[in-house]
Amino acid sequence: MAATDLIMYEEEFQKIKDVISKLRIDANANVVFLVDKNGQQIAATGDIESLDTTSLASLTAGNVAATDGLAKLIGEKEFSVLFHEGEKDNIHISIVGGRVILVVIFDERSSLGLVRLRVKRCSEELNRIFNQIVEKSEKEQAKGGAFFDSPFAEITDEDIDALFKD
Amino acid sequence: MSFINYSTREINCKIVYYGPGLCGKTTNLQYIYEKTNPAAKGKLISLATETDRTLFFDFLPLDVGTVRGFKTRFHLYTVPGQVFYDASRKLILKGVDGVIFVADSQEPRMDANIESLENLEQNLVEHGFNLKLIPYVLQLNKRDLPTAVPVDEMLKVLRYKDEPYFEAIAPKGIGVFDTLKACAKQILVELSKK
Numbered sequence: 362m363a364a365t366d367l368i369m370y371e372e373e374f375q376k377i378k379d380v381i382s383k384l385r386i387d388a389n390a391n392v393v394f395l396v397d398k399n400g401q402q403i404a405a406t407g408d409i410e411s412l413d414t415t416s417l418a419s420l421t422a423g424n425v426a427a428t429d430g431l432a433k434l435i436g437e438k439e440f441s442v443l444f445h446e447g448e449k450d451n452i453h454i455s456i457v458g459g460r461v462i463l464v465v466i467f468d469e470r471s472s473l474g475l476v477r478l479r480v481k482r483c484s485e486e487l488n489r490i491f492n493q494i495v496e497k498s499e500k501e502q503a504k505g506g507a508f509f510d511s512p513f514a515e516i517t518d519e520d521i522d523a524l525f526k527d
Numbered sequence: 528m529s530f531i532n533y534s535t536r537e538i539n540c541k542i543v544y545y546g547p548g549l550c551g552k553t554t555n556l557q558y559i560y561e562k563t564n565p566a567a568k569g570k571l572i573s574l575a576t577e578t579d580r581t582l583f584f585d586f587l588p589l590d591v592g593t594v595r596g597f598k599t600r601f602h603l604y605t606v607p608g609q610v611f612y613d614a615s616r617k618l619i620l621k622g623v624d625g626v627i628f629v630a631d632s633q634e635p636r637m638d639a640n641i642e643s644l645e646n647l648e649q650n651l652v653e654h655g656f657n658l659k660l661i662p663y664v665l666q667l668n669k670r671d672l673p674t675a676v677p678v679d680e681m682l683k684v685l686r687y688k689d690e691p692y693f694e695a696i697a698p699k700g701i702g703v704f705d706t707l708k709a710c711a712k713q714i715l716v717e718l719s720k721k
Binding site for chain 1: 530531532533535538539541559569570572574583584586588591592594596597602614615618619621622625704708711712715716718719
């Protein structure tokens with residue numbers, strides 16, 4: 362397969378959750394979530410009970426991908442920030458380190474300026490964590506990949522069939 | 528590129544339905560959506576034009592259960608089939624784990640099938656994938672139509688490697704789940720090799 366799979370371990374996952382929780386409070390936002398560029402949700406925090414986060418993640422990634430395409434057409438590398446303004450709620454989307462998408466949903470209790478400021482700070486931190494994840498994977502792989510023992514290594518035909526018995 | 532989260536013990540895989548315009552990609556997803564237990568599925572999202580032609584993609588998240596303690600979910604996407612939407616099609620193939628090619632069995636659509644298959648091959652290359660290597664299933668849809676080309680003739684021109692193939696009538700659900708299962712199975716087997 363072309364790209365390496367993204368594998369998230371407890372330690373980094375916790376760090377990421379802490380960083381976005383802090384962002385939510387600092388920016389006075391309702392929801393903050395992190396999506397990879399393929400539309401998979403990585404982490405979310407805030408008032409997410411009432412939200413369909415899976416669909417949000419997929420549409421966000423589609424949105425970013427389409428905007429990326431637009432950027433390339435006019436000779437830009439990317440548009441690193443997208444902002445959608447609604448009557449009550451707004452969505453601020455930014456690309457972190459060129460690989461993940463940070464989404465902040467906020468209403469009139471916050472402002473675009475505040476969100477932009479806090480997102481900028483938080484992005485640096487997230488970028489650092491993602492660099493660590495990559496580094497860790499490379500190191501572990503160099504060691505012989507013991508860390509990468511896939512939980513699916515011993516998957517059997519029965520396991521797969523069991524998934525689909527209606 | 529599947530996403531494995533060891534922390535929440537979840538694994539998400541992406542399957543893309545590809546094929547020429549009006550071959551039944553969206554219909555496949557709609558049937559799966561209708562027949563799946565509400566607890567196991569998310570919303571079916573269709574970004575379509577006013578005439579119900581897919582504009583960007585359809586999306587359906589599907590929970591299939593647990594493998595080795597990991598909650599397994601497939602994200603099903605369709606591409607817009609019409610030729611001029613190629614830029615959008617390319618975007619959707621990003622990070623794909625498996626592809627289902629839906630071919631239209633009607634005789635006048637054979638050229639469109641071939642063109643779409645070549646387009647798939649090229650677009651995958653641009654993302655660094657090789658159709659020869661990734662999980663792949665061929666579906667021969669619209670078998671009930673009077674101008675349907677015989678199966679062996681279709682296979683002669685459309686079978687790319689020794690991929691599994693299924694005859695289907697998507698609105699009635701014939702072949703729909705078999706196709707999906709075959710693709711999902713290949714993806715999980717691929718994961719187990721890593």
